[in-house]
């Protein structure tokens with residue numbers, strides 16, 4: 001059984017994340033999407049909400065399981081008998097942060113390998129942070145997030161009208 005963990009904040013899930021999850025299911029028998037419980041980041045959606053959104057958006061992918069975790073990623077991986085971390089890399093600017101995390105995870109657990117996947121080119125500039133900012137300011141993000149996320153954003157964020 002080839003198992004990969006796709007960890008992240010997913011606040012909220014974007015089409016870029018979904019693209020990586022889909023690509024991951026072509027390489028692995030199980031893809032565990034692991035939502036970090038980190039209230040320090042003042043998330044827009046609770047962990048339970050983020051997990052429910054991801055579950056609804058991946059319901060047609062039987063290989064996908066949704067989890068949350070606190071503490072070290074490598075400990076979550078050990079508990080789930082997983083040795084591969086999947087992370088999406090968009091632009092070169094992602095690389096430094098991702099390299100540091102991958103090497104730190106290797107330092108903490110030499111069994112862990114990180115593989116980087118490239119999303120479809122139309123999502124290479126999409127991030128949860130920018131989606132929230134653009135939506136809040138009245139911009140159209142319908143192409144960048146799943147419809148379920150768009151509905152959740154509409155319920156959660158009051159749009160600021162420009163003057």
Ligand code: PNS
Pocket residue numbers: 007008009010036071072073074100101102104105
């Ligand atoms: O979507 P994000 O916020 O870029 O994801 C970051 C995440 C969750 C992958 C990273 O912060 C993480 O793994 N946190 C768990 C704590 C940990 O294991 N830290 C040491 C390795 S960097």
